[in-house]
Amino acid sequence: MSSTTTAQETKWWNGGRSPFNVEYGKLMMWYFLMSDAFTFGAFLISYGTIRFSQNFWPDPNVVFNAFPGAGHANLPLAFVSVMTFILIMSSVTMVLAVHEGHRGNRVGVMKWMAWTILGGIAFLLCQAWEWHHLITGQHAVLTDKNTIELIGQTMGGNPWGKLVDPAVAQQALAVSSQETLAHLAHEYPTKEAAARSLSELEKMPKGQLMGMIDMAHAHIREKGPIAFGGYFFGITGFHGFHVFSGVIINVVMLIMTNNGVFDRKGHYLMIEKAGLYWHFVDLVWVFVFLCFYLV
Amino acid sequence: MDQQHAPSEVTFHHHVPGEENVKRIWKTFWVLLIITIIELGLGLLMYATDFPQWGDLAVKGIIAILTLAKAFYIVSIFMHLGDEIRNMIMTIVVPLMLFIWFIAAFLWDGNSYKNLRNTYDKHFEERTTEKKDTTSKH
Numbered sequence: 001m002s003s004t005t006t007a008q009e010t011k012w013w014n015g016g017r018s019p020f021n022v023e024y025g026k027l028m029m030w031y032f033l034m035s036d037a038f039t040f041g042a043f044l045i046s047y048g049t050i051r052f053s054q055n056f057w058p059d060p061n062v063v064f065n066a067f068p069g070a071g072h073a074n075l076p077l078a079f080v081s082v083m084t085f086i087l088i089m090s091s092v093t094m095v096l097a098v099h100e101g102h103r104g105n106r107v108g109v110m111k112w113m114a115w116t117i118l119g120g121i122a123f124l125l126c127q128a129w130e131w132h133h134l135i136t137g138q139h140a141v142l143t144d145k146n147t148i149e150l151i152g153q154t155m156g157g158n159p160w161g162k163l164v165d166p167a168v169a170q171q172a173l174a175v176s177s178q179e180t181l182a183h184l185a186h187e188y189p190t191k192e193a194a195a196r197s198l199s200e201l202e203k204m205p206k207g208q209l210m211g212m213i214d215m216a217h218a219h220i221r222e223k224g225p226i227a228f229g230g231y232f233f234g235i236t237g238f239h240g241f242h243v244f245s246g247v248i249i250n251v252v253m254l255i256m257t258n259n260g261v262f263d264r265k266g267h268y269l270m271i272e273k274a275g276l277y278w279h280f281v282d283l284v285w286v287f288v289f290l291c292f293y294l295v
Numbered sequence: 296m297d298q299q300h301a302p303s304e305v306t307f308h309h310h311v312p313g314e315e316n317v318k319r320i321w322k323t324f325w326v327l328l329i330i331t332i333i334e335l336g337l338g339l340l341m342y343a344t345d346f347p348q349w350g351d352l353a354v355k356g357i358i359a360i361l362t363l364a365k366a367f368y369i370v371s372i373f374m375h376l377g378d379e380i381r382n383m384i385m386t387i388v389v390p391l392m393l394f395i396w397f398i399a400a401f402l403w404d405g406n407s408y409k410n411l412r413n414t415y416d417k418h419f420e421e422r423t424t425e426k427k428d429t430t431s432k433h
Contacts, residue, residue, distance in 0.1 A: 010306060012380070018304035020383035027383070030376075034387055041394055045401045052405030055413070055423040061342035076342055081335055088331070092324045095373045099316055162425050267302060279373045283366055290362040294338045295355040 029273045033280045040284050044291050047231040058160035058224045060293050066133050080293050083126045090119025091282040098275045101268025109271060113254045120247040127240050140184060140220045148176040150183055155229045161222030169220040173210050181209040188218040239288055242281045249274050323372040330365050334358050
């Protein structure tokens, strides 16, 4: 590359120029991102420490298997793949905006910035759906009192513990609430219960409902490690907050580009700096994806 | 299109912006996409098959290495760090080496805590360890 030869010939440390050949604000963005990497790293490593200290940890393929509009179909990792694709794509549109900025093409910058913002908003919407689905989901767990309850994935409870022996779960049915049984008979019906609606089931006595639940398919679990929720919502939430602020920054950049601020300055370095931040958000997601969904 | 004038700190331009840059961006996109698909495939493979524990660990190791490859491409190409002066790259990359100790030490610590608890708190071990016969995946 021609730049390498130039770099060797220039006396970088003689003063009068940046020895790194980088504008001040851009260099500081790099150092901010480095410190942010340590913040995220500390969170993820803390999660890893707790996970390594447990004998059991939920299988991500079991936890993340839902897809909007697909009902109860078992689609492990499908939705998070879509989210990952959206974020990679928005990284590409961002780097294309930076490229157009180098050429001083205002319309090109605006076009690719708009796509990047759309990608960011799409990712946030996906995350909102995912959180909502996890929190409001009703999963049957065997509690310490040996009853079966329906709980979602929250900060205080994790429904993805060890699988319970169906025979043990069958015994727990007798002491569980009628409402829980009605829901189970609705979700996992035996042949004679299949045609009944939930409101119909809710009016039935417990004794009748107990025979209408297909326990072999209900997959009753114990409660899983509570730390799972705090780490998942904490870290993906902190990442989501970065995406959100990235979108805000990109919107500001789009407006400034539109107003011709960078044309008057003579360079599009601000787009480059916003781009660095946006790529960093993508970079963090690569590791969040690894730690929560893949391993 | 008029060439952009750089701020005073910048002595020379790293690369001539042109079609080859756009090509490089899309090439990187495909690399990232293919690596992600391979990672997903491996993740689902662990789910679908009943590997022994060391097999699961090996697959997870491969996925971690692939993730580092993705991180390299994002930082080097998308963030253009690969185009900067070597000294500047080093001020970013060398401090990040701290992660090698950071990860090793804390995962080791978590693992050691688990082993201590399993040794001295048999109830904890019994209550939380998965029995092989009830773990059939659906």
